[in-house]
Amino acid sequence: MATIRPFRGLRFNVDPNRLAKIVAPPYDVISPDQRDDLAKQDELNVVRLTLPEQNKDDRSKFVKYARSASQLEEWRRGGEIELEDQPAYYRYTQEFSVPGTNEVFERTKLVVTIKVEPYDKKVVLPHEQTFPKHKEDRMRILEATRSHLECIFGLYEDPNQSLHTLVTTAPGEELCDIVTTDDGIEHRFERITDPNAVQAITDAMAEKSVWIADGHHRYETALAFRENLGEKSGLIAEDFMMMALCSISDPGLVLLPTHRILKSMSITSSELKDRLSEQFEVRELTNRDLMGELQRIEKNGGRAFGIALPGGTGLLAEVKNLEALVNEMAGTGGEDLQRLDVSILHGFIFAKLLGLTGHDFFTYTRLEQEALDAVENGSPAAFLMNPPTVDDMRRIALGGDFMPQKSTYYYPKLLSGMVMWSLKDFEA
Numbered sequence: 001m002a003t004i005r006p007f008r009g010l011r012f013n014v015d016p017n018r019l020a021k022i023v024a025p026p027y028d029v030i031s032p033d034q035r036d037d038l039a040k041q042d043e044l045n046v047v048r049l050t051l052p053e054q055n056k057d058d059r060s061k062f063v064k065y066a067r068s069a070s071q072l073e074e075w076r077r078g079g080e081i082e083l084e085d086q087p088a089y090y091r092y093t094q095e096f097s098v099p100g101t102n103e104v105f106e107r108t109k110l111v112v113t114i115k116v117e118p119y120d121k122k123v124v125l126p127h128e129q130t131f132p133k134h135k136e137d138r139m140r141i142l143e144a145t146r147s148h149l150e151c152i153f154g155l156y157e158d159p160n161q162s163l164h165t166l167v168t169t170a171p172g173e174e175l176c177d178i179v180t181t182d183d184g185i186e187h188r189f190e191r192i193t194d195p196n197a198v199q200a201i202t203d204a205m206a207e208k209s210v211w212i213a214d215g216h217h218r219y220e221t222a223l224a225f226r227e228n229l230g231e232k233s234g235l236i237a238e239d240f241m242m243m244a245l246c247s248i249s250d251p252g253l254v255l256l257p258t259h260r261i262l263k264s265m266s267i268t269s270s271e272l273k274d275r276l277s278e279q280f281e282v283r284e285l286t287n288r289d290l291m292g293e294l295q296r297i298e299k300n301g302g303r304a305f306g307i308a309l310p311g312g313t314g315l316l317a318e319v320k321n322l323e324a325l326v327n328e329m330a331g332t333g334g335e336d337l338q339r340l341d342v343s344i345l346h347g348f349i350f351a352k353l354l355g356l357t358g359h360d361f362f363t364y365t366r367l368e369q370e371a372l373d374a375v376e377n378g379s380p381a382a383f384l385m386n387p388p389t390v391d392d393m394r395r396i397a398l399g400g401d402f403m404p405q406k407s408t409y410y411y412p413k414l415l416s417g418m419v420m421w422s423l424k425d426f427e428a
Contacts, residue, residue, distance in 0.1 A: 001123055002156070003115035004205045005240065006087035006198055008427070009419040010147070012044060013082040016177040023179060023187075023417035026150055026214070027051050028134070044080055046417035050141070050149050065144035072145050072422075083425060088191040089198060090419055091172050092244060095186040096412050098254060099367065107252030107412075109244035110167045110192075110201065111151055111419060114210070116223045116241055123209055124154070125397040129405050130216045138221040146423045148222070148242040150416040152215025155248050155390070156208040163204045164247035170197035185412050189419070210245065211397050213410050237426030244414055248390055256409045257387040259371045260345065260362040265354065265380040269309050272381070275353045279325045280305075280317035287314045287375070290384050291368050298386045305345060306384035308375045319344070328352075337401040340392060341385045346404055349383070359405070366409050 012022055021042040024030065027050045030038070038047045052068040054061065075081040090111035097104050117123040141149070158164050172190035179187040192198060212219055222241040229238055246253060265272070276282050285293060290306030293316055297304040304318040319325055326338045331347045338347070350356040365371050371382035388408060396403060 002205050002208050002210050004112040004202055004245070005114075006089050006193075006202075007113045007240075007242070007421050008084045008087050008425050009090065009111075009421055010076070010081050010083055010425070011175065011419055012417065013079055014044065016179075018042065018044075019176055019417075020179050020181060022046060023181070023415040024050070025413050026416055028217070029413060044075065046149070049145070049420075050416055052141075062140060065140040068141060069144040069146075072147060072149075081420075083422075084191070086193055087427065088193045089170075089201060090175075091167060091170070091188075091190040091192055092414070092418065093188040093190075094252070094412055095188075096252075097184070098256070098411065105252040105254055107246060107250055107254070108164070108168050109151075109153070109246045109414070111242065111244045112205075113240040113421060114154070114243045114245075115235075115239050116219065116226055118223065118227075124219065125209060125211050126216050126219075127211060127393045127397040127403050128216050128407060129402045130220055131405070134217045135221050135224070138218050139225065142221055142225055148218075148421045148423075150215075150218070151242050151244040151414050151419075152218050153213040153410060153414055154210040154215075154243045154245050155213050155253075155394075156205070156210050156245055157394070158208075158247035158249045161247060161249045163201070163208070164250055166197070166201050166204060167247075170194060170201065179415070179418075181415070183412070187415055187418070205245070210243070211248075211394060213246070213393070213408065214413070215243075235428055237423035240426070242419075242421045248394065253390060254411045255387040255390060256366045256411045257385045258342075258364050258366050258406045258409045259368070259385060260383045261365060261371055261374045261379050262356075262362050262381045262383070263379070264361065267354070269307075269315070269381070272307070272353075273315055276315070276317045276349070279320055279328065279348070281320055282315055282317050284313055285316045287312055287372050290314055290316060294384060294386050303341065303344070304386075305341070305349070308372050308382040308384060310375050310380070312376075314375075314381075333401040334396070334399045336392065336395045336399060337403065340388055340396075340403065340407070342388065342404050342407045345383060345385060364406050366411070 022044050024038050024047045035051050038045050049068050052064040054064045092109045095106045170192045171194045172192050175189050226238045287308040294306050307315040329347045331338050375382050
């Protein structure tokens with residue numbers, strides 16, 4: 001099953017107070033404007049590596065990847081980034097509250113290097129679709145830097161929390177003061193080198209499969225990078241990548257919904273209501289009350305969508321008969337996939353009722369208020385959803401199906417820049 005190893009990480013050698021200006025969210029949630037703002041925060045901000053800038057006078061679009069590699073080496077030579085003196089696992093703990101609530105959670109991950117395996121081996125399992133253009137960009141970064149600059153996020157089954165307990169109780173050395181980011185999330189980072197703890201964790205993970213929670217594109221990139229080398233004797237650096245592992249039973253594992261904001265709609269809200277009424281009980285409700293009602297319906301075992309509309313009043317659409325609706329969709333994939341809210345939204349409401357397919361007719365947001373603001377600023381509608389559960393993801397992955405892109409949003413995201421790993425530092 002999963003083969004994990006401690007590793008010698010690359011870490012920024014700066015004053016702890018400065019680190020908060022150097023770390024950044026993962027590359028794929030950063031807009032161009034956010035990228036520029038982060039780069040201006042500090043000359044060492046990690047986006048200069050993870051999202052290298054394209055200059056107007058670059059000879060080709062690939063020069064920026066060489067710039068990332070050059071910058072990494074420059075910082076290593078200058079001592080701004082240092083190689084840890086011994087292999088370690090890294091315990092990464094985030095303390096946070098969910099937006100819009102006061103409840104405080106704590107989520108603990110173990111940062112490791114993990115052996116990449118083809119999906120058909122059932123060691124590492126996906127749950128979302130990926131797109132080639134995103135993988136090409138990450139392949140260029142990996143080829144140029146020969147480094148894993150960011151962690152991807154993986155989950156493992158742990159029904160009695162035995163491995164979670166091993167991780168949380170292992171003797172650790174705090175590597176920096178708590179980093180508090182602008183969103184109020186506290187990030188703690190510790191090094192685990194105790195031989196007994198390291199061995200116990202390694203042995204326990206050898207019995208586990210891993211589900212990719214976040215980072216499908218980067219995982220598939222690392223897998224293709226390794227497969228391009230063909231057969232090799234023994235373990236090599238390219239066999240591994242960096243991953244943060246979390247127990248599915250961690251009480252701080254939080255999934256948020258990802259709402260869809262339409263760019264245009266060819267029918268009126270009245271016509272939308274009529275089309276929905278065949279398979280849904282539809283009633284009008286103020287936009288600000290939609291999300292609370294969706295959550296109430298889900299807790300009672302129902303399935304519903306909120307459609308925020310301009311003017312402050314939207315529609316609440318509750319599924320009348322889930323089995324009949326799934327049968328009418330006649331979609332592909334297993335029953336677990338077809339019954340998901342996101343599958344119904346895309347496969348039935350968008351495709352069958354509105355004639356909308358693909359990914360260009362809407363934008364995503366995880367923030368309810370952003371969706372509500374959008375319909376008051378030109379969007380014809382925003383579709384609000386409850387999130388899938390972790391068990392939904394697990395069952396769909398085991399069944400060999402793929403959720404639509406951005407079906408899950410694990411909150412909060414992992415920070416990039418806490419630790420990196422270069423293939424040239426691999427120790428066989």
